[in-house]
Amino acid sequence: MEFRPCIDIHNGKVKQIVGATLKDGGASENFVSENGAAFFAEMYRKLGLSGGHVIILDRRGTPEYEASKKEALSALETFDGGMMAGGGINDENAGEFLDAGASHVIVTSFIFSDGELDLQKLERMKAATGKERLCIDLSCRKKDGRYYVVTDRWQRFSSSVLDEKLLEDLSDCCDEFLVHAADVEGRRAGIDEEVIGILKNSRVRVTYAGGVKDLSDLERVRTAGEGRVNVTVGSALEIFGGSIRLEDIAGME
Numbered sequence: 201m202e203f204r205p206c207i208d209i210h211n212g213k214v215k216q217i218v219g220a221t222l223k224d225g226g227a228s229e230n231f232v233s234e235n236g237a238a239f240f241a242e243m244y245r246k247l248g249l250s251g252g253h254v255i256i257l258d259r260r261g262t263p264e265y266e267a268s269k270k271e272a273l274s275a276l277e278t279f280d281g282g283m284m285a286g287g288g289i290n291d292e293n294a295g296e297f298l299d300a301g302a303s304h305v306i307v308t309s310f311i312f313s314d315g316e317l318d319l320q321k322l323e324r325m326k327a328a329t330g331k332e333r334l335c336i337d338l339s340c341r342k343k344d345g346r347y348y349v350v351t352d353r354w355q356r357f358s359s360s361v362l363d364e365k366l367l368e369d370l371s372d373c374c375d376e377f378l379v380h381a382a383d384v385e386g387r388r389a390g391i392d393e394e395v396i397g398i399l400k401n402s403r404v405r406v407t408y409a410g411g412v413k414d415l416s417d418l419e420r421v422r423t424a425g426e427g428r429v430n431v432t433v434g435s436a437l438e439i440f441g442g443s444i445r446l447e448d449i450a451g452m453e
Contacts, residue, residue: 205252212267231441237275256287276301308337339380384411
């Protein structure tokens with residue numbers, strides 16, 4: 201298990217939000233930084249914390265998205281090859297993020313059409329980036345006892361159930377999965393061990409995000425994921441207003 205850092209950007213600012221509250225009108229915020237995205241990217245670079253992600257939380261095509269994109273590109277340039285990029289990415293603009301220094305691009309909504317997984321779009325995405333530079337985001341929310349992949353900034357339920365079969369079906373299309381448990385994302389109220397129990401079956405690398413509140417939760421991730429699931433910590437980090445020191449988990453294995 202490895203720790204993966206994150207930079208979430210909304211309205212041009214580095215923030216930590218409550219994931220399920222993200223809408224066009226705004227979001228419930230846990231933390232807003234006075235520092236730009238490049239500041240955090242440099243911090244991660246100095247600590248050798250590669251494999252994390254910078255995410256644009258605004259809707260593509262808006263002025264807010266362009267402001268956040270500018271911040272994201274500055275972070276990628278600062279930590280060249282050290283972070284993945286996600287948020288509004290498709291087969292046409294993926295190259296811009298890769299050229300700016302992203303190790304991978306992260307895709308969710310683009311590969312779904314009307315709530316259904318669109319294999320033609322997935323193939324287009326794979327052709328644009330190569331399998332080795334593509335991360336598929338399968339962030340999920342629970343409904344009727346099952347976890348469904350959610351798109352459109354975690355607001356729309358797709359028809360795809362997050363389970364071992366989905367992970368297997370998509371594993372030949374990407375280098376890694378990123379999964380936010382959106383119902384607990386940003387709440388610092390504990391992880392979703394059931395989601396992690398699903399993710400441990402992935403045969404490609406996978407990172408879990410959502411709900412970590414303290415160091416004991418990291419051990420719970422290790423146990424539930426049998427050491428095979430990497431973890432992102434956001435709001436619980438001291439640098440984002442929480443209590444966990446980044447240096448205490450930087451070398452976590």
